[in-house]
Amino acid sequence: VFAHVVRAPEDPILGVTVAYNKDPSPVKLNLGVGAYRTEEGKPLVLNVVRKAEQQLVNDVSRVKEYLPIVGLAEFNKLSAKLILGADSPAIQENRVTTVQCLSGTGSLRVGGEFLARHYHERTIYIPLPTWGNHTKVFTLAGLSVKTYRYYDPASRGLNFQGLLEDLGSAPSGAIVLLHACAHNPTGVDPTLEQWEQIRQLIRSKALLPFFDSAYQGFASGSLDADAQPVRLFAADGGECLIAQSYAKNMGLYGERVGALSIVCKTADVASRVESQLKLVIRPMYSNPPIHGASIVATILRDRDLYNEWTIELKAMADRIISMRQQLFDALRARGTPGDWSHIIKQIGMFTFTGLNAEQVAFMTKEYHIYMTFDGRISMAGLSSRTVPHLTDAIHAAVTH
Ligand code: PMP
Numbered sequence: 001v002f003a004h005v006v007r008a009p010e011d012p013i014l015g016v017t018v019a020y021n022k023d024p025s026p027v028k029l030n031l032g033v034g035a036y037r038t039e040e041g042k043p044l045v046l047n048v049v050r051k052a053e054q055q056l057v058n059d060v061s062r063v064k065e066y067l068p069i070v071g072l073a074e075f076n077k078l079s080a081k082l083i084l085g086a087d088s089p090a091i092q093e094n095r096v097t098t099v100q101c102l103s104g105t106g107s108l109r110v111g112g113e114f115l116a117r118h119y120h121e122r123t124i125y126i127p128l129p130t131w132g133n134h135t136k137v138f139t140l141a142g143l144s145v146k147t148y149r150y151y152d153p154a155s156r157g158l159n160f161q162g163l164l165e166d167l168g169s170a171p172s173g174a175i176v177l178l179h180a181c182a183h184n185p186t187g188v189d190p191t192l193e194q195w196e197q198i199r200q201l202i203r204s205k206a207l208l209p210f211f212d213s214a215y216q217g218f219a220s221g222s223l224d225a226d227a228q229p230v231r232l233f234a235a236d237g238g239e240c241l242i243a244q245s246y247a248k249n250m251g252l253y254g255e256r257v258g259a260l261s262i263v264c265k266t267a268d269v270a271s272r273v274e275s276q277l278k279l280v281i282r283p284m285y286s287n288p289p290i291h292g293a294s295i296v297a298t299i300l301r302d303r304d305l306y307n308e309w310t311i312e313l314k315a316m317a318d319r320i321i322s323m324r325q326q327l328f329d330a331l332r333a334r335g336t337p338g339d340w341s342h343i344i345k346q347i348g349m350f351t352f353t354g355l356n357a358e359q360v361a362f363m364t365k366e367y368h369i370y371m372t373f374d375g376r377i378s379m380a381g382l383s384s385r386t387v388p389h390l391t392d393a394i395h396a397a398v399t400h
Helices: 014-022 047-058 073-084 103-118 133-141 160-168 192-204 223-235 267-285 291-301 303-334 357-367 387-399
Strands: 096-102 123-128 144-149 175-179 208-213 240-245 257-263 350-352 376-378
Touching (some): 047 291, 047 303, 073 096, 073 240, 073 291, 096 103, 096 267, 103 133, 103 208, 103 240, 103 257, 103 267, 123 133, 123 160, 133 144, 144 160, 208 223, 257 267, 303 387
Parallel strands (some): 123 144, 175 208, 208 240
Antiparallel strands (some): 096 257, 240 257, 350 376
């Protein structure tokens, strides 16, 4: 009965790793997937995560019962505080409902399904380009996806004028997906002044902001600095949605731990919204897993562990920033044609190199370097040891 099923294409991002794994070359390099690697090219479990896990293991009173539909209450509270700030009026006024979801992706999906059921406008505007999964997540959630201009290939920076024009002509009430910081795949973020202009436009048109916060702390190394755009919107008293992921900033990728917060106008509305979120979640996966959320809660509630986390997080962010500098310096020293200053200007895990699909294919074939076809490289996958190999490959790709 399944003989007619045709083979689906590999996921454009995760498929890069599939191809990488099949390559027997000893010099192969995976710059596709957005996961942090150490200078030795190894995955990293944060010390603070190991400590928290040890505490959890040692606590024999812990059981494996189901969590409630909305997840671990303490985790939810601490997650809202992390993104909105400890002194957030919205939290103090109980206007925020937070539900634990399956990492960033699950938070986006639950938020999308809630909006499709209970919000009057079905169109969501996503930046062009954006993380490849956004379109599929929101379409399957029942929303209609449109794009707004974001990236300017000529300047390799923000197309701010285009962004304002496109959001300015969006229908009143439309949903707008915003990357809270460290835009994926471009590494290009608005300045705080530009964020303020975006906020004014969004509020004046009664658009609904939906923040995707997958990299808090990863952009600048500071959790508070990276949360500024979200806090700017929360401070004006208006509504917004926030999808948080702990995949990158706590290195909890496979634990699938994240949160969806919806900032409402009143506590009463927030509590009714939460009751409906439960109806979205219950038939989808019933309730979320307990382990990852317990790790996060253990770290966020304890001052010492929290401080230790911020230090380890900053070290990851700093290593990425240093990789940017090293790659830029190497390309300049090599005399590779082109202006590569965007490598050090862009923010977060990725550099949008400007290399085209043909050049990417060349680098994969000749140099065993794996990356997405849009020319995005994960700076976290690079090390001092591999910078020369990547430099050779880029040089050859742009001059051959
Ligand atoms: N949003 C963006 C912009 C991302 O880059 C990612 C991870 N690549 C996610 C959401 C979701 O990640 P996860 O589901 O692993 O938290």
